[in-house]
Every structure is written in C-alpha cells, then in structure tokens.
Amino acid sequence: MSSEATAKASSETPQPTPPPNAKDVESQNQTPPPGYSVVGIFRRWRHEDISKKGTFGLRGSALLFSLLAFIIMASNRHGDWRDYNRYEEFRYELAIAILSSIYNGFQVWRQYRLISTGKELLSFSDQNLALIDFVGDQIMAYLLISAASSAVPMTNRMREGADNAFTDSLAASISMEFFAFFILGSSAILSGYKLVKSSCI
Amino acid sequence: MSSEATAKASSETPQPTPPPNAKDVESQNQTPPPGYSVVGIFRRWRHEDISKKGTFGLRGSALLFSLLAFIIMASNRHGDWRDYNRYEEFRYELAIAILSSIYNGFQVWRQYRLISTGKELLSFSDQNLALIDFVGDQIMAYLLISAASSAVPMTNRMREGADNAFTDSLAASISMEFFAFFILGSSAILSGYKLVKSSCI
Numbered sequence: 001m002s003s004e005a006t007a008k009a010s011s012e013t014p015q016p017t018p019p020p021n022a023k024d025v026e027s028q029n030q031t032p033p034p035g036y037s038v039v040g041i042f043r044r045w046r047h048e049d050i051s052k053k054g055t056f057g058l059r060g061s062a063l064l065f066s067l068l069a070f071i072i073m074a075s076n077r078h079g080d081w082r083d084y085n086r087y088e089e090f091r092y093e094l095a096i097a098i099l100s101s102i103y104n105g106f107q108v109w110r111q112y113r114l115i116s117t118g119k120e121l122l123s124f125s126d127q128n129l130a131l132i133d134f135v136g137d138q139i140m141a142y143l144l145i146s147a148a149s150s151a152v153p154m155t156n157r158m159r160e161g162a163d164n165a166f167t168d169s170l171a172a173s174i175s176m177e178f179f180a181f182f183i184l185g186s187s188a189i190l191s192g193y194k195l196v197k198s199s200c201i
Numbered sequence: 202m203s204s205e206a207t208a209k210a211s212s213e214t215p216q217p218t219p220p221p222n223a224k225d226v227e228s229q230n231q232t233p234p235p236g237y238s239v240v241g242i243f244r245r246w247r248h249e250d251i252s253k254k255g256t257f258g259l260r261g262s263a264l265l266f267s268l269l270a271f272i273i274m275a276s277n278r279h280g281d282w283r284d285y286n287r288y289e290e291f292r293y294e295l296a297i298a299i300l301s302s303i304y305n306g307f308q309v310w311r312q313y314r315l316i317s318t319g320k321e322l323l324s325f326s327d328q329n330l331a332l333i334d335f336v337g338d339q340i341m342a343y344l345l346i347s348a349a350s351s352a353v354p355m356t357n358r359m360r361e362g363a364d365n366a367f368t369d370s371l372a373a374s375i376s377m378e379f380f381a382f383f384i385l386g387s388s389a390i391l392s393g394y395k396l397v398k399s400s401c402i
Contacts, residue, residue, distance in 0.1 A: 089354040142346055142386070149347035150354055153290040185343070192390075196397035 055133075055190060056111045062183040063104035066144075069176035070097035072169050082166035089151045090170065093177060096147035100180055103140055107133075130195040137188035144181035148174050256334075256391060257312045263384040264305035267345075270377035271298035273370050283367035290352045291371065294378060297348035301381055304341055308334075331396040338389035345382035349375050 073094045076084045084090035110121045122129060155170045274295045277285045285291035311322045323330060356371045 087354070088357065092354075138390075142343075145343055146346050146350035149351040153288075153351055154354060156289065185339075189339075189393075192393050193397055196394055197401060200398060200401045 051190070051194070052111065052115060055187060056108065056115065058183050058187040058190070059104050059107045059111065062180050062187065063101060063108050065176045065180035065183065066097050066100035066104055069173045069180065070094065070101050072176065073097060073173040076166060076169040076173070078164075078166050082164070084170070087154060089154050093147045093151040093173065096143050097173070097177060097180075100140055100144055100177075100184070103136060104184075107136075127195070127198050130191060130198050134188060134191040134195045137184055137191050141181055141184040141188050144177055144184060148177040148181060151177075252391070252395070253312065253316060256388060257309065257316065259384050259388040259391070260305050260308045260312065263381050263388065264302060264309050266377045266381035266384065267298050267301035267305055270374045270381065271295065271302050273377065274298060274374040277367060277370040277374070279365075279367050283365070285371070288355060290355050294348045294352040294374065297344050298374070298378060298381075301341055301345055301378075301385070304337060305381075305385075308337075328396070328399050331392060331399050335389060335392040335396045338385055338392050342382055342385040342389050345378055345385060349378040349382060352378075 073084055073090060076090075084094065114120055120129070122132070124132070151170065151174050155167060155174060158170070159167045274285055274291060277291075285295065315321055321330070323333070325333070352371065352375050356368060356375060359371070360368045
C-alpha cells in the first residue's frame with residue numbers, strides 16, 4: 001500500500017532523480033538483490049514475512065498440542081485397567097503424539113533459524129524443500145487423525161461405565177491430538193500451495 | 202508430437218497457403234475454439250485427456266472400494282455379538298463408506314458426462330470447480346482414514362478371541378476403506394495441484 005503510494009507520487013512528480021525516491025523505484029524494478037544487503041533483507045521480509053510467520057505460528061501451535069497430547073497420555077497410569085499401556089489404541093495415540101512432537105519441533109527449530117539468521121538448514125533447492133514440507137505435513141495430518149480416531153471408541157465405552165481421572169485424561173489427550181490435526185491439515189494446504197506456486201513461476 | 206512435426210514441415214516448405222496446412226497452423230495459433238467444432242474437441246482432448254482420465258480412473262476405483270466396504274459391512278450381521286450394529290466404530294465405518302460411495306458416484310457421473318458430452322454439470326467457474334473438487338477429496342480422505350482407523354482396534358481385539366465370518370468381514374471392509382483412502386488421498390493431491398495451477402496461469 002505504502003510502496004504503491006510512493007510509486008504513484010514519484011510518477012506524478014517527475015523530479016530528476018531525487019535520492020530517496022530513486023532508491024525506492026530502483027528497488028521495485030530490479031530483480032531481487034541478494035540477501036546480504038539491507039534493502040534485500042527488507043524486501044525479502046516484506047514479501048515472505050506473512051507466509052513464513054504464518055507457517056511458523058501454525059507449526060508452533062501444532063508442537064504445543066502434540067506435546068500436550070504426549071504428556072497427558074504418557075502420565076496416564078493409575079494401575080489395574082486404568083493404564084494406557086494395556087490398550088493398543090492408546091499406545092498408538094501416544095506414539096503418534098511423540099512423532100508429531102519431534103516433527104514439529106524440528107520444523108519450528110528450522111524455521112526459527114531461517115527467520116533469525118536467514119540461513120536454511122537443509123541444503124536442498126527451494127522446490128524440494130517445499131515438497132518435503134508438504135509431504136511431511138500431509139503424512140503427519142493423516143497419522144494424527146488416524147491415531148485420534150482410533151482412540152475414541154474405547155474411550156467412549158469406558159466413559160459409559162466409569163468417569164474418573166483416567167477417562168478424563170484420555171479425552172483431553174485425544175482432543176489435543178485433534179487440535180494438532182486441524183492445525184497440521186491447514187499447514188499441509190499452505191505447504192502444498194507454496195509447492196505448486198514455486199513450480200509455476 | 203505429431204502437431205509439432207506438421208508445424209515443422211509447414212515451416213520448412215513455404216507453400217502459398219495450401220488448404221490442409223493452413224488449417225493446422227491456424228488452429229495452433231488461435232485461442233482455443235469452442236467445444237462444438239471437431240478441431241476444438243480434438244485439441245481439448247489432447248491437452249486435458251490424461252489428467253481428466255486420470256481423475257476419472259481414480260474416482261472410479263474409489264467408488265468401487267467404497268461400495269465394497271459398504272456392502273461387506275452392511276451385510277455383516279450374524280446375530281448375538283456378531284452384529285456390526287452393536288458397535289459404534291462399525292456403524293461409523295459404514296456411514297463413511299456410504300458417504301464416500303455417494304460422493305464418488307456423483308463425481309464419476311459428473312466426469313463421465315463431461316468426457317462424453319463436453320458439458321459441465323455444475324455452473325461454476327473452472328477455479329471454483331477445482332476448489333470444490335479439492336475440498337471434497339481432502340475431506341473425504343480424512344473421513345475415510347478416520348473411519349478405518351477407528352474400526353481397527355476392536356477388530357484386532359475380537360480376532361484375538363475368535364476368528365469367524367464376522368471378524369473376517371470386518372477386516373475385509375476395513376481394508377477396502379483403507380484402499381479408498383489411499384486413492385482419494387492421491388486424488389486430493391491431484392485436485393489441489395490443478396487448483397493452484399488454474400489460479401497461477
């Protein structure tokens with residue numbers, strides 16, 4: 001908006017190259033300068049800022065919910081039948097929560113490093129990175145909904161008979177995993193969009 | 202390949218507009234003619250044939266597997282505890298199989314109509330159609346994996362104790378639903394690719 005306004009102003013008043021306006025117009029018409037100049041960094045920030053911070057936020061929330069699901073489920077041992085370890089669906093749910101925590105932790109660390117230092121951790125081309133992001137997000141989303149869904153029927157059945165700390169923790173952990181699924185599903189759509197965009201420009 | 206060859210031939214032999222070659226070159230340089238001319242139909246077939254038949258085949262297979270999952274589960278009533286109707290996960294699995302059959306049946310019918318008559322059933326823009334396809338495929342894929350996953354633990358538990366026609370049918374129906382999920386997941390990726398492609402050209 002502001003850059004448009006300055007561009008318009010500079011085209012309406014044809015001054016013979018005043019320093020600040022000329023710099024603006026120059027930075028608009030040129031191909032993107034490399035990342036080590038201040039202008040280049042600013043331009044890259046303006047262009048990629050929203051999408052980068054968006055995925056960073058999504059992955060951060062997914063990490064939070066996965067960790068919650070993992071912790072709540074792992075600490076859910078109250079002896080006898082009230083032990084998650086005796087049911088395969090809850091063990092599966094825990095395994096996927098751990099996997100999702102590791103995946104999202106890695107992605108958050110990678111993107112934090114990218115935002116703060118501007119350096120990419122993995123030495124692949126942009127398109128391959130987008131492909132890795134998309135495939136990872138999509139597979140994790142499928143795994144999360146699969147794990148959460150598989151744990152629901154047994155929990156329902158238990159809650160019909162008894163309603164105690166064990167079943168409440170189960171429900172909480174499953175809910176957290178569903179939240180993580182919704183977030184990673186959105187993230188997968190965003191990554192897929194970036195992937196196709198990067199291949200068709 | 203063949204159109205390139207004819208174009209090359211016509212550029213190598215500069216005859217003063219012979220009727221057949223001129224028609225070829227004209228049909229290459231023009232914008233796509235509407236669908237009621239023979240040349241237009243042929244050109245559209247050549248361009249969109251593979252992707253259209255690809256999605257048609259995918260949706261057809263998904264319809265087949267959904268129908269199988271639906272029929273096997275719905276006929277799986279052997280009295281007493283061997284009745285799918287007494288377990289919520291199997292009722293859910295059946296519901297999603299029916300939903301997937303309806304969705305895929307509609308899509309197959311729509312695409313068959315499009316391929317055979319060239320007319321689109323829904324009066325939306327191409328981009329909105331691609332969006333509808335993508336959203337539908339993706340949601341159905343998530344529902345299918347959710348339903349199949351939720352039915353697995355109870356089936357495993359039953360098969361530990363007994364191994365009869367009931368549990369075998371359960372396993373068969375769940376497998377069919379997993380196949381349908383894999384196919385619709387691929388279809389969702391294809392639809393998403395088309396959606397972004399259509400918006401960035």
